[in-house]
Amino acid sequence: MTQDNLTNEAVSLLQNLGLQEYEARCFLALTRLPSGTAKEIHEISEVPRTRVYDAIRVLESQGLVEVQHSSPQQFRAVGIDEATRTLRQKYDNRIDTLESYLETVEHRESEPDDDRMQEVWSLTGRDAIESRTFDLLAEADSEIALVVADETFLSDEVYETLHAAIDRDVSVILGGRTEEITSRLGTELPAARVFETNLDFLIGSMTDHEVAISRILLVDRETLLIGSYYPDSEDPTEQAIFASGLENGIVVLLRRLISSGLTAVEDPNP
Known part of the structure; x- marks a missing residue:
């Protein structure tokens, strides 16, 4: 599998876990760098530079990216173990919330034994x-x-x-x-x-x-x-x-x- 295929597959998986495409691409770009500027993230991820900052803000709020307030700003992805733990917890929380909603709305009439x-x-x-x-x-x-x-x-x-x-x-x-x-x-x-x-x-x-x-x-x-x-x-x-x-x-x-x-x-x- 080529690097592009691996990246596209990883982007797809991250989207399944709740990230938007630009967020996923920026996060993957940062996993390839010790740290990076918006310009470097743009060059690796091919995300429009004007959208990099928006994506990074979302990733930071989700605990997936750290920000160094320098000039220019530097960004880095958290470690793989921490990132997967954060995503797993987010996914588990969504499943728990969904289960709660489904239990609240579920109402099934009992079916006659003859029909069953x-x-x-x-x-x-x-x-x-x-x-x-x-x-x-x-x-x-x-x-x-x-x-x-x-x-x-x-x-x-x-x-x-x-x-x-x-x-x-x-x-x-x-x-x-x-x-x-x-x-x-x-x-x-x-x-x-x-x-x-x-x-x-x-x-x-x-x-x-x-x-x-x-x-x-x-x-x-x-x-x-x-x-x-x-x-x-x-x-x-x-x-x-x-x-x-x-x-x-x-x-x-x-x-x-x-x-x-x-x-x-x-x-x-x-």
Whole structure:
């Protein structure tokens, strides 16, 4: 990656954290200097010189830049650790404020059980699916059945969340599509029951241009999440469906399919 690409990526990230483009470019220019004048910042950042002072004032107010009142004025960026800590705190504070606002305005009518039984929702993107997976694992009361077809979807946080479930006496049953996945699951989670799945007909061959199942999660035998993706695609964005309810057709089907691969686990709702 070229220096220009690195700079543009850093500018974009800083904008995501709340800085305006000129502020981000001035801050990055100062990280390349022990200290600098408005003229030097302008030359490195390509921010119009008349706008440099405005950007610096904002950065100073946010604790990211220090000012030496000399002639001409000198500016310097705070250290990287201090800057990232300041930005992280600012971001966390915004999330906390947003959460408070959402809790204040949220008002959802309870839905009739008959309507909920037929609901199927979709999710797109690995981050969103991982977040829903962690929520479901954390909320499990009695049993977690997780079938993993692709080892790349087994993160440290997944293992930590499963360990926490085991610690609160939740039964954890883990299926791996390959012997390698099964072996790793058994090593990482010796207290869980681990098996090699017999569901290749469901998961597919994972060949070119074929959709592959990434994960199947069944929590308490009534809440289901199925992830899928194109493993050989240039953009292997994961998608998932999420369903719940003992009488939801998709949940019933997958509960029975998963149970067929768990010969020692008896499905209570045949």
